[in-house]
Amino acid sequence: MVVTMDQDYNVISDGAVVIRNDQIVDVGESDQLSSAYQAKKVIDGNGKLVMxxxxxxxxxxxxxxxxxxxxxxxxxxxxxxxxxxxxxxxxxxxxxxxxxxxxxxxxxxxxxxxxxxxxxxxxxxxxxxxxxxxxxxxxxxxxxxxxxxxxxxxxxxxxxxxxxxxxxxxxxxxxxxxxxxxxxxxxxxxxxxxxxxxxxxxxxxxxxxxxxxxxxxxxxxxxxxxxxxxxxxxxxxxxxxxxxxxxxxxxxxxxxxxxxxxxxxxxxxxxxxxxxxxxxxxxxxxxxxxxxxxxxxxxxxxxxxxxxxxxxxxxxxxxxxxxxxxxxxxxxxxxxxxxxxxIGMGDIIGSIEPGKKADVILLDLGRPHAIPHFNVYSLIAYSLRGSDVETVIVNGQMLVDQRKLLTVDLETVYQKVKRLSKKLKAFAGMPKVMGRSFLA
Ligand SMILES: [Zn+2]
The missing domain is CATH 3.20.20.140 (Metal-dependent hydrolases)
Incomplete structure (x- = not known):
């Protein structure tokens, strides 16, 4: 299901999005687009919400x-x-x-x-x-x-x-x-x-x-x-x-x-x-x-x-x-x-429309809290969670695939944060001299 957030709020229940390089080039019915385009890579969106x-x-x-x-x-x-x-x-x-x-x-x-x-x-x-x-x-x-x-x-x-x-x-x-x-x-x-x-x-x-x-x-x-x-x-x-x-x-x-x-x-x-x-x-x-x-x-x-x-x-x-x-x-x-x-970027991001940059996410609709749904905006606003996001594409590049980060080495980041949090803990226990007079 493709939720475009274009000016007519088009939602396509069996939709597809075509991305070339960093841009969205087409959005429409899955049947039509799969016969009109030959894709190098196809992401299976069955049972997913695309927004x-x-x-x-x-x-x-x-x-x-x-x-x-x-x-x-x-x-x-x-x-x-x-x-x-x-x-x-x-x-x-x-x-x-x-x-x-x-x-x-x-x-x-x-x-x-x-x-x-x-x-x-x-x-x-x-x-x-x-x-x-x-x-x-x-x-x-x-x-x-x-x-x-x-x-x-x-x-x-x-x-x-x-x-x-x-x-x-x-x-x-x-x-x-x-x-x-x-x-x-x-x-x-x-x-x-x-x-x-x-x-x-x-x-x-x-x-x-x-x-x-x-x-x-x-x-x-x-x-x-x-x-x-x-x-x-x-x-x-x-x-x-x-x-x-x-x-x-x-x-x-x-x-x-x-x-x-x-x-x-x-x-x-x-x-x-x-x-x-x-x-x-x-x-x-x-x-x-x-x-x-x-x-x-x-x-x-x-x-x-x-x-x-x-x-x-x-x-x-x-x-x-x-x-x-x-x-x-x-x-x-x-x-x-x-x-x-x-933030002055409405002309390039924020909706799924031809000509916009390909910043697109896919969410899993197969979990208990997403079933059933009657209104897609209620589903997004009241039921879905960040942890339902499975795939993330920014500027045409896939950055998250099946909830795996492709460009961030999480283990290294965790190690650094862990070391730092020990120092922060020690600092938190120390008396502070600055207080509100810090401004002056
Ligand atoms: Zn702030």
Missing amino acids: PGLVNVHTHSPMTIYRGYADDLPLLEWLYEHIFPVEAKFATPDNVRTGTHLAVAEMLLSGTTCFNDTYYFVDQMAEVVDSCGIRAVLSESVVDFPAPNSPNPDVGLSHTLDLIRKWKNHPLIRISASAHTPFTASADSIVRARQMAVDHGLIFNIHLSETRWEVEESIKKHGVSPVKFLDNLGVLDSRTIAAHCVHLDDEDIDIFTKKDVAVGHNPQCNMKLANGVAPIQKFLDRGLRVGIGTDGVASNNDLDMFDEMRSSALAQKLSAGDPSVLKAQSVVEMGTIMGARA
């Missing part, structure tokens, strides 16, 4: 090494007293490489074929992405305190420029520009990062209105909400993808609509840190592009986008007290084509 690879629009992949490192804490305590201190010591080129490798393995095995990421040591991340063959949009997270690889935002921004030059024209990697948040990056840094995005035709990432605290601080400091603060800086437009957007009022949503800002929705992270439920149905009703992201593993604690799609729908229904909001089809759209549009 576009999932697009994770907001994550920090190297943070897989901090899976379960600091749980059950509010955001500010979690961030300033645990994550920033551990990153100050452990975000090294080698560890970033290890974390990215583990993340890419996890993403591929759960059907994610493209991810949008902001972190540090992005060149190392890009090398891993290149060697594994997954698709990614990568950016250096610009902050105004000393980051692991840049003492100040000037250095962070110069890293972005280097990345743009080095990875230009790579078939799988796009570089973007990022400012961390309106409270960890200064107005000047935000404006400069966004200008870099404009100058080089990139998307621009920022975390925005994630907590009530952030909104209250912004009003105290600037007299306006974080959204209005950014709008006054002139940095909001269709190249912007704002992550979280939990606490937006109607005026903020009006600004987003007028400026065509995209939203990166991270439901599990928002729930885990008890930040709230973002008004996703409202965003969709206003025609905003909303994609789904896992955020980093340290606040999730996994990268399974099927799980994330399900959480998106359930959290909206519960908070609205209305089971009819955020229907299954909308959630699948957010996990695929709308996510692609949110």
Whole structure:
């Protein structure tokens, strides 16, 4: 069964997809296509569901090494007293490489074929992405305190420029520009990062209105909400993808609509840190592009986008007290084509259509939790799991075959993570001196 996610939502019950090099060249009935094409390789899709690879629009992949490192804490305590201190010591080129490798393995095995990421040591991340063959949009997270690889935002921004030059024209990697948040990056840094995005035709990432605290601080400091603060800086437009957007009022949503800002929705992270439920149905009703992201593993604690799609729908229904909001089809759209549009890639990925890049996944429909099914979008949103993914193709290359990773040496990655986690455990037990004063 081929779920195309094209604009007519075509689903072909006995379908086939024809791939030549890195592109999808035809989609249709299996009978017709098998007589029209002579294929070098045929993947048997009997009893399988074929759909576009999932697009994770907001994550920090190297943070897989901090899976379960600091749980059950509010955001500010979690961030300033645990994550920033551990990153100050452990975000090294080698560890970033290890974390990215583990993340890419996890993403591929759960059907994610493209991810949008902001972190540090992005060149190392890009090398891993290149060697594994997954698709990614990568950016250096610009902050105004000393980051692991840049003492100040000037250095962070110069890293972005280097990345743009080095990875230009790579078939799988796009570089973007990022400012961390309106409270960890200064107005000047935000404006400069966004200008870099404009100058080089990139998307621009920022975390925005994630907590009530952030909104209250912004009003105290600037007299306006974080959204209005950014709008006054002139940095909001269709190249912007704002992550979280939990606490937006109607005026903020009006600004987003007028400026065509995209939203990166991270439901599990928002729930885990008890930040709230973002008004996703409202965003969709206003025609905003909303994609789904896992955020980093340290606040999730996994990268399974099927799980994330399900959480998106359930959290909206519960908070609205209305089971009819955020229907299954909308959630699948957010996990695929709308996510692609949110990161400026809707023209090349996110659906199975001739002319698009061949980012395709196959899932097994033969397991108890997939039987029976009456509506394919309900099946994807509410029943299927990342572990049902059997085959993953990115840019025409098979990267997962029968749940075996073809481009990642998992054993080596596991050994490295194991060694590292011992050091992390020792560090977690040590008293921290930085605390919240880390910012100053
Ligand atoms: Zn994030």
